[in-house]
Amino acid sequence: MGCNHSYCKNCIVKYISSKLQENISRISCPVTGCNGELEPQNCGSILPNDVFVRWGDALCESMILVSERFYCPFKDCSALLIDECAGENKVIDQSECPECRRLFCAKCKVPWHSGFVCEEFDKFNNDERVIEGLQLMQLVKNQEWQRCPSCRMYVGRSEGCAQMKCRLEF
Template identity: 30%
Template structure:
């Protein structure tokens, strides 16, 4: 049996169907437009939250831990270590694994990496026994010097220095003579230091024609010279013959044994 189509009902059903289709399309579009949240980590140095995709799986090829330091902090770490400890101390900030050249270049700023390259070059040159740096004032030039002549003349500033002693060239002295002069000066300095020490820790005997130096570590200030047997006060050098004759008035007025400086009984 056939039933006639009801126009009003059919239109209502079609409208509902179209609305449902629109809702499904809108839902699919909304679902596809929702961004999947990125994996992030918190930097152990600056404590900022950083997308993990900004770093590779590890800071160095030898690191066994996941990276927990952001790229700016790694860059700052490299710069700081380079200035404080030199190019040989550049390691991962989380462990002690060394950064290789490519890793340093990847994290450091161009300026810091250029400084690193200069330090590496200087270190390499310094390992060559025939390479010498000029020690002239303000000069940063260096050159090879394979000659047996100990006089090094800088090609940049013409400053002359001694390869053997690493000092400005000692005009008037051969290296052997310069060595002898160093030994002589060292001996003179030691003797001068010894005399100064003796003078600070000893007193000269005031006995007539004696002058013997006496050292006192502790004990009474009544001293007897072993050489001439003169008895004197350690503090003011008053002779005990005078002290026995005149009493404590024989001491210097500024010293504690002078009569008026003694504590009252």
């Protein structure tokens, strides 16, 4: 649904670039009152390669339903991924990012939390979610330790009664 309007090369490149900056992938003709849509294949010869590629990527991304797309949970990767099982009862727990090759949980879309179901992992604070924290949480789970409600330190009962007093209250 293109149109036959002519444009200044520099102006149309700036126009397309600005629309892409605004996360608009379907770019309409800049002429007032025109309902035409610019098409990448018609503009490819005048656009810098990076702008052309970015426009193509934006169009592809816009074709994927918002509910089906997510990004790799690792901050140094953030590759766009597609949830092929969106809305289904998921059987697959573990998945690998094709970009950075690291494992993540296919159910809750966070770095892989081996040994913990999503509900348990969801209750962890940010410090507990890193590798060392996950190892600590596995130990807590295995030893059946509990958090002190006052100081939040982990405590375990080795013997005696179940009554515990916070060490900070002395």
